Amino acid sequence: MKIIGLVGSPRKDGNTDVLLQKALEGAKAQGSETAIFYLNEGNIRGCQACGGCKKAGKCVIKDDLTEIFAAIDEADGVILGSPIYFGRFTAQTALFMDRLYGYLKQDFSSSLGKGKKFALIFTQNQPDSALYADTIKAAAQELELIGFTAGPQPLVGTRLMDAGIVRENKQLLQTAYDIGQELARR
Numbered sequence: 465m466k467i468i469g470l471v472g473s474p475r476k477d478g479n480t481d482v483l484l485q486k487a488l489e490g491a492k493a494q495g496s497e498t499a500i501f502y503l504n505e506g507n508i509r510g511c512q513a514c515g516g517c518k519k520a521g522k523c524v525i526k527d528d529l530t531e532i533f534a535a536i537d538e539a540d541g542v543i544l545g546s547p548i549y550f551g552r553f554t555a556q557t558a559l560f561m562d563r564l565y566g567y568l569k570q571d572f573s574s575s576l577g578k579g580k581k582f583a584l585i586f587t588q589n590q591p592d593s594a595l596y597a598d599t600i601k602a603a604a605q606e607l608e609l610i611g612f613t614a615g616p617q618p619l620v621g622t623r624l625m626d627a628g629i630v631r632e633n634k635q636l637l638q639t640a641y642d643i644g645q646e647l648a649r650r
């Protein structure tokens with residue numbers, strides 16, 4: 465199995481990154497090959513609505529998402545992590561999400577390979593883990609529309625203002641690890 469993590473936070477070693485790395489540790493312990501990508505790094509453009517993907521069968525923009533799409537094509541599972549910014553996922557995550565349009569054919573059926581699962585990890589400062597349920601639901605619905613299958617329940621880490629403070633929360637770290645393990649199980 466190949467499991468990849470996508471970090472939608474600009475903070476390396478921030479809470480999202482730490483939880484994603486934990487989840488990938490869990491996947492690795494299950495025997496999976498893993499890789500992590502940072503959506504804040506490099507040059508990533510938003511969807512240009514050029515329609516090129518509808519003719520070429522994949523996104524035609526050549527930038528740093530090209531490598532990430534190649535990794536998705538090879539992967540059995542994807543773990544997407546984002547902090548909550550003003551009730552939404554981050555702009556870095558949104559750029560990625562929009563570009564998944566490239567996996568929809570002219571008739572809006574999916575060209576993504578079959579059987580790819582996803583898991584979601586969100587981080588926020590607010591204590592109520594249900595506060596941004598609509599955002600999480602929207603992310604899950606989009607990934608399902610693109611052709612991914614829902615894996616483990618999403619993880620929502622709360623009370624996480626300072627970068628990396630999640631390291632003090634053993635329970636959240638364990639849940640992230642378990643998500644990685646579960647995703648990597650056939």
Ligand SMILES: Cc1cc2nc3c(=O)[nH]c(=O)nc-3n(C[C@H](O)[C@H](O)[C@H](O)COP(=O)(O)O)c2cc1C
Pocket residue numbers: 473474475477478479480481546547548549550551552587588589590591624625626627628
């Ligand atoms: C611009 C900005 C907007 C934020 N908006 C929210 C918000 O609406 N609700 C919330 O609970 N936390 C909010 N936060 C806090 C982050 O979600 C939280 O610190 C998260 O753990 C950051 O993840 P990171 O460490 O991976 O960067 C915001 C933080 C920033 C920088």
